Structure formats: structure tokens, C-alpha cells
Amino acid sequence: MSGPVLALDGVTVEIRGRAILRDVSFRLEEGERAVLIGPNGAGKSTLLRVIAGTLHPTAGRVELGGTPMAHLERAEVARRLAVVPQQTALPFSMRVEEVVALGRLPHEASLRGARPADRAAVSAAIDRVGLGHLLGRDARELSLGERQLVLLALAVAQASPIMLLDEPTVHLDLRHQVEAMELMRDLNERDGTSMIAVLHDLGLAAHFFPRILVIDHGRLIADGTPREVLTDERIRDVFGVEPALVRLAVHGQG
Amino acid sequence: MTTTPVPVRHPAALTARVHGLGRVGWLLAAGVVVLLVVLVGAIVLGTSGLAPGTAIAVIAKRLLGVDLGTSWSAISEAIVMELRLPRVLTAMVVGAGLAVAGATFQGLLRNPLADPYVLGTASGAAFGAALAVILPVHGLLFEFGLLHGLAFAGALLSVTVVYNLSRISSLSPLTSLLLTGYAVSSLLAAGLAMAMYLSGTALRQIFAYLMGGFDGSTWMRLAVAAPLIVGGSILIMLRARALNGFLLGEEAAAHLGVDVRRERAILLALASLVTAAGVAVAGLIGFVGLVVPHLVRLLVGPNARLVLPISALYGASLLAVADVIARLLGGLPVGVVTAIIGAPFFLALLRRTRTGYEL
Numbered sequence: 001m002s003g004p005v006l007a008l009d010g011v012t013v014e015i016r017g018r019a020i021l022r023d024v025s026f027r028l029e030e031g032e033r034a035v036l037i038g039p040n041g042a043g044k045s046t047l048l049r050v051i052a053g054t055l056h057p058t059a060g061r062v063e064l065g066g067t068p069m070a071h072l073e074r075a076e077v078a079r080r081l082a083v084v085p086q087q088t089a090l091p092f093s094m095r096v097e098e099v100v101a102l103g104r105l106p107h108e109a110s111l112r113g114a115r116p117a118d119r120a121a122v123s124a125a126i127d128r129v130g131l132g133h134l135l136g137r138d139a140r141e142l143s144l145g146e147r148q149l150v151l152l153a154l155a156v157a158q159a160s161p162i163m164l165l166d167e168p169t170v171h172l173d174l175r176h177q178v179e180a181m182e183l184m185r186d187l188n189e190r191d192g193t194s195m196i197a198v199l200h201d202l203g204l205a206a207h208f209f210p211r212i213l214v215i216d217h218g219r220l221i222a223d224g225t226p227r228e229v230l231t232d233e234r235i236r237d238v239f240g241v242e243p244a245l246v247r248l249a250v251h252g253q254g
Numbered sequence: 255m256t257t258t259p260v261p262v263r264h265p266a267a268l269t270a271r272v273h274g275l276g277r278v279g280w281l282l283a284a285g286v287v288v289l290l291v292v293l294v295g296a297i298v299l300g301t302s303g304l305a306p307g308t309a310i311a312v313i314a315k316r317l318l319g320v321d322l323g324t325s326w327s328a329i330s331e332a333i334v335m336e337l338r339l340p341r342v343l344t345a346m347v348v349g350a351g352l353a354v355a356g357a358t359f360q361g362l363l364r365n366p367l368a369d370p371y372v373l374g375t376a377s378g379a380a381f382g383a384a385l386a387v388i389l390p391v392h393g394l395l396f397e398f399g400l401l402h403g404l405a406f407a408g409a410l411l412s413v414t415v416v417y418n419l420s421r422i423s424s425l426s427p428l429t430s431l432l433l434t435g436y437a438v439s440s441l442l443a444a445g446l447a448m449a450m451y452l453s454g455t456a457l458r459q460i461f462a463y464l465m466g467g468f469d470g471s472t473w474m475r476l477a478v479a480a481p482l483i484v485g486g487s488i489l490i491m492l493r494a495r496a497l498n499g500f501l502l503g504e505e506a507a508a509h510l511g512v513d514v515r516r517e518r519a520i521l522l523a524l525a526s527l528v529t530a531a532g533v534a535v536a537g538l539i540g541f542v543g544l545v546v547p548h549l550v551r552l553l554v555g556p557n558a559r560l561v562l563p564i565s566a567l568y569g570a571s572l573l574a575v576a577d578v579i580a581r582l583l584g585g586l587p588v589g590v591v592t593a594i595i596g597a598p599f600f601l602a603l604l605r606r607t608r609t610g611y612e613l
Contacts, residue, residue, distance in 0.1 A: 088502040
């Protein structure tokens with residue numbers, strides 16, 4: 001299969017007359033890993049929702065593997081694309097492995113339920129994210145960071161060729177941030193999972209992602225390697241901080 | 255994906271799974287035994303003494319065609335076949351339906367306190383049923399059709415209103431759902447009172463809807479309601495996959511491949527149908543839909559594939575037992591019995607839910 005796994009063309013989103021996204025276009029090739037950065041309120045989350053297919057753009061089109069998103073059934077979208085949200089509701093007591101097992105839902109036949117292959121995928125995902133020590137625990141009693149890792153494991157179990165992550169490290173301590181980043185790199189390089197992540201930490205973004213997309217005021221204003229994108233001028237203009245604060249991490253990237 | 259996942263054996267996961275499966279099998283088997291014991295017990299217990307052997311022999315002969323070689327009087331047979339059996343079966347079918355509807359509402363709204371009674375769905379159905387009683391329609395088919403049709407319309411309308419109002423509120427989902435459910439139920443209670451005021455001779459029948467009970471159970475009524483309740487419950491169970499998707503919220507459900515708008519509409523409609531048919535034959539019976547799914551979830555986790563059928567099984571037994579208690583206490587409305595069991599349970603749940611609920 002050739003061609004981009006994901007293509008956005010002139011995507012505009014207006015909510016109550018206010019433009020949240022304006023004319024955003026980009027492509028993600030198979031096996032690519034990109035990070036989406038931008039200040040708060042720039043439209044990153046809205047863009048993720050458009051890519052996930054839960055928000056329909058006011059104008060423009062989104063294609064998954066060459067097929068318009070609007071022509072795909074929800075279950076088919078889920079088999080092609082997994083989403084790791086920041087947090088989610090847990091109204092009922094659920095064990096960690098039960099939450100992760102929900103990742104197999106798009107693969108289940110409506111009547112049969114989970115098959116041995118599904119259980120193996122759940123087990124492998126739990127192992128890969130390193131949650132073996134949390135098995136049997138009620139997911140509601142975990143820390144925010146642990147819950148974030150459970151949601152990551154759910155998406156790994158979903159085994160879709162594209163993964164979207166919304167600030168997947170926001171609740172994690174430093175060691176787990178790095179581990180989660182390394183896991184994402186491993187999923188991308190070893191399994192070929194194409195990936196788009198929203199991150200706030202420019203250092204992590206520059207270090208772990210070969211491609212950076214910058215969103216500001218609803219527009220895609222830069223798209224390239226960390227060196228091309230994270231210039232002193234842009235860091236000052238877009239993020240309003242002194243470049244020295246992030247330069248060190250950026251220059252660590254070859 | 256290029257790599258095949260290597261199945262890793264987690265001792266804890268495996269024992270949990272084996273343990274879980276064993277527990278589910280045990281719960282199902284125990285549920286069937288309890289149901290059969292309750293069936294016979296509920297037929298035997300009552301003011302006119304019947305021996306369990308006689309009841310079993312009558313049922314075996316009349317329903318299964320098996321002659322157990324015992325003899326009985328015509329009165330015993332009439333008590334079993336015309337009074338007790340339709341009553342007990344109606345209680346069981348309604349109990350199963352309320353438990354399934356409760357589990358569905360809770361899963362769909364991600365709210366352990368949602369049940370047909372709390373949400374106002376049952377009140378909507380009762381109001382619809384009361385309107386059907388007042389309207390001057392004659393002919394058996396029309397009466398049943400109108401009764402179930404208006405009960406369904408009332409249930410669907412009230413659940414739609416409660417659901418949409420609670421979503422646009424700025425309060426927390428839990429608070430707004432309970433408050434809108436309360437407000438809509440109060441409005442419907444006023445409507446019911448108005449219907450009673452206008453009803454004249456039908457007053458007693460509307461009053462029966464308010465109280466809830468199985469005094470008027472007949473084979474005919476059961477034959478109309480049972481297909482709606484059982485059929486609706488089975489259709490809900492066939493959508494367990496979608497209901498599981500809602501466990502982490504609507505956005506997550508969409509990410510997991512659930513067509514949220516469509517499945518939500520279908521599941522709300524089916525749960526309303528099951529509730530309405532139950533209210534149309536038995537009136538307002540609270541808390542069965544709250545207590546049973548909650549206890550089942552504690553035992554087997556929130557997977558709808560397990561929660562729905564096991565809740566149906568135990569809901570059937572619970573309501574049949576509640577009806578026996580109501581009868582033995584001198585013909586109390588069964589809704590009073592379930593409220594005495596259920597209301598403290600609801601309050602305890604409300605206390606505990608405050609800490610665990612988020613979003």
C-alpha cells in the first residue's frame with residue numbers, strides 16, 4: 001500500500017461562528033511519527049478530534065488510507081486508528097486488565113465476544129507498557145499517571161496502524177515520561193505504527209520526534225524537523241518564552 | 255502491524271480469569287436453581303395451603319405433559335394455573351426486564367444510580383398507561399395496544415427529555431441527571447394526579463399503576479407484555495459490545511468503533527420499551543433495576559455480556575420474592591416492598607458514589 005495513511009486537506013472548523021482551525025493541510029506517510037505542538041487554545045485538541053473522526057470539519061476533508069473519513073464505518077475507523085486520551089471517565093469499578101481489554105472491542109464480533117487472540121493481544125499490551133504489577137487492581141484507585149499508562153496499553157491492544165495521543169505524558173513522572181516516549185518510538189520503529197502525538201514539552205518533542213507540526217491560532221504555521229521548526233524566533237513568537245529555556249534540549253537532537 | 259504479539263503468561267491474570275469464569279458459571283447455575291426454587295415456592299406460599307408436591311405435579315402435567323401419578327382437586331389446579339402461575343411468571347418477567355433496563359441505563363449514562371424509576375422513565379410509562387385507561391377505547395386488542403403504545407411513548411419521551419436536559423446543565427453529570435430525573439418525575443406525578451382526578455370509575459386502576467403490583471395478573475396480560483419485555487431484553491443483550499464501549503465515556507466509545515448516536519438511540523429506546531411493558535402490566539416498581547445490576551457488577555465486573563443476563567436471572571427471582579413477601583404481609587403493593595429494600599440501598603450508593611465519580 002502506498003500513499004499517505006492520513007491526509008488532511010483544507011480542514012476548517014468553526015464552532016459558533018468562531019474559527020478554531022483554519023485551512024489545515026498535511027499528510028502523514030505510513031510509518032511516520034510526528035508531534036503536534038502549540039500554545040494552549042491553539043486548536044491542537046480540536047485537530048486531534050477531527051483526525052479521530054469524532055468532530056466533522058466545517059470545510060475540508062480528512063482521508064484515512066485514501067478513503068474519506070465520512071465513508072468509513074466507526075468500527076472500521078477504530079481498526080485503523082487508536083486514540084489515547086488524556087483521561088477518561090471510570091464510573092464503575094473495573095480491573096486494569098478489563099480496561100485494557102476494551103481495546104479489542106473494534107475487533108470483536110458483536111455476538112462472540114473476546115477470542116483467544118484478543119486475550120493474547122491484551123496480555124501482550126499489558127506487558128509491553130509494563131503494567132504487570134497492576135493486574136487485578138481497580139483502575140479507579142490508581143494514580144493519574146498509572147491510569148494514563150492503562151489508557152496507553154488499551155490503545156496498544158487495539159493494534160491499529162495509526163495512533164493518536166493527546167498529551168500522553170502529562171501526568172507522568174520524569175522516568176515514566178521517558179519510558180512512555182521510548183515505548184512510542186518502539187511502537188513506531190519496530191511495529192510500523194504511524195503516530196501523531198500532542199505534547200507540551202518541547203524538549204521531549206524535539207528529542208523523540210523526527211517531525212514537528214506547529215499549530216498557532218488554528219493555523220498550521222510550521223512543519224519540519226525539530227531544527228527547522230524550533231527556531232529562536234518561533235519559540236519566542238509562538239510560545240512566548242526565552243529560547244534559552246528549550247534550546248538545550250533541541251540541540252541535543254542531531 | 256509487523257510483529258505478532260507474544261502471549262505472555264501472567265500468573266495473576268490467568269488465575270483471575272479462571273477464577274472469573276468459574277465465578278460466572280457458578281452464578282449462572284445458582285441463579286437458575288434459585289429461580290426454580292422461587293417459582294415453586296411462590297406458587298405454594300399463600301393463604302390457601304398448597305403442598306409443594308401438588309404444585310409441581312400440576313405444573314408438570316399441565317405445562318410439560320408429564321404425569322407424576324399424584325392426584326389433586328380442581329380447586330388446587332385452578333389456584334396454581336389461573337392465579338399463582340401467571341402472577342409469579344409476570345413478576346419474574348417484569349423483574350428480569352427492569353434489571354436489564356436498569357443495567358442498560360446505567361451503562362449508557364455511565365451512572366450507577368440511573369434506573370428506570372430514578373430517571374423518570376417508569377413515571378412516563380405510568381402516565382402513558384393512565385391516559386390509556388382514561389381514553390374511552392373499547393375492544394381488547396385496542397385496549398392492549400393503546401396501553402402499551404402510550405406507556406412506551408411516555409417512557410421514551412421522559413427519558414429523552416431527562417437525558418437531553420441533564421446534558422446541557424452545567425452541574426456535574428451525576429447531580430444534573432438526578433435533579434432532572436426528579437423534576438420530570440414530579441411533573442409526571444402531577445399529571446398522574448390530574449389523570450386520577452379526571453378518571454371517575456377508572457380511579458382504582460390508575461391507583462394500581464402508582465402502587466405497583468401483580469394482583470391483576472392474567473395469562474392474557476402476560477402474553478402481551480412478555481414478548482415485549484423478553485424480546486427487548488434479548489435485543490439489548492445482542493448489543494452488549496456497544497454497551498461495553500460506553501464504559502469509558504461517549505468519546506472513548508467512538509474511538510473504540512461504536513456509532514455513538516445510533517447505538518445510544520437504539521439502546522435508550524429498547525430499555526424504554528422494556529420498562530414501559532413492565533409498567534403497563536405491573537405499575538411502578540422501583541429499585542429492582544438499581545439493586546440487581548449493582549450487586550452483579552460487584553461480583554463479575556462491568557462487562558455487559560455478563561451483567562445483562564445475570565441481572566435478568568436474579569432480577570426475576572428478586573421481584574418474585576418481593577411479591578411473595580407483599581402477599582404474605584396481607585396484600586401490600588409490591589412497590590412498597592421493593593422500596594423498603596431499595597431506598598436504603600440507593601442512599602448508601604449515593605454516599606459511596608460521590609467519591610468515585612468523575613469527568
